[in-house]
Amino acid sequence: MTSDETRVLVKKVYAAYNQTLYKNTQEDVFTVWEDLLGHYDMTVVYDTFKELATQSVYMPSPGQLRRQVLDKLSGDRIPSAMEAWTTIQTMTQHANAGTPSKIQLHECIQRTITKLGDQAYSLSTTYDRTFFANEYAVTVGEYEREMMQRLG
Numbered sequence: 001m002t003s004d005e006t007r008v009l010v011k012k013v014y015a016a017y018n019q020t021l022y023k024n025t026q027e028d029v030f031t032v033w034e035d036l037l038g039h040y041d042m043t044v045v046y047d048t049f050k051e052l053a054t055q056s057v058y059m060p061s062p063g064q065l066r067r068q069v070l071d072k073l074s075g076d077r078i079p080s081a082m083e084a085w086t087t088i089q090t091m092t093q094h095a096n097a098g099t100p101s102k103i104q105l106h107e108c109i110q111r112t113i114t115k116l117g118d119q120a121y122s123l124s125t126t127y128d129r130t131f132f133a134n135e136y137a138v139t140v141g142e143y144e145r146e147m148m149q150r151l152g
């Protein structure tokens with residue numbers, strides 16, 4: 001996307017959600033959106049935004065939109081932190097019950113488990129969930145950077 005296309009996109013997004021784009025901060029807003037989405041094709045970004053706009057009552061951040069664009073381009077939807085946490089908990093419950101678990105792990109979940117080691121399977125408290133979510137966010141960020149390099 002060009003700088004002009006980014007400006008047009010931001011104005012459309014703000015208009016779609018009836019949000020005010022203040023003149024004294026709009027240059028910063030344009031810069032952030034361009035930094036996160038500028039290297040993608042305008043058509044792909046705008047089409048992705050329209051899909052999000054029909055599903056969410058809240059305006060997406062440029063980061064959320066970028067993640068959706070990456071998912072769309074790669075065909076690889078990254079599970080949310082809560083979905084990843086639930087997957088780990090389900091695997092742990094199956095292991096504790098002695099039942100086989102045939103859960104397919106997304107690469108981000110697998111990488112997080114590898115980082116955490118055996119303790120990944122003993123996490124259970126609210127603090128543990130927060131700890132896991134923070135580590136998972138780092139892993140997802142690394143994975144997204146790799147995807148961006150692969151996708152151009």
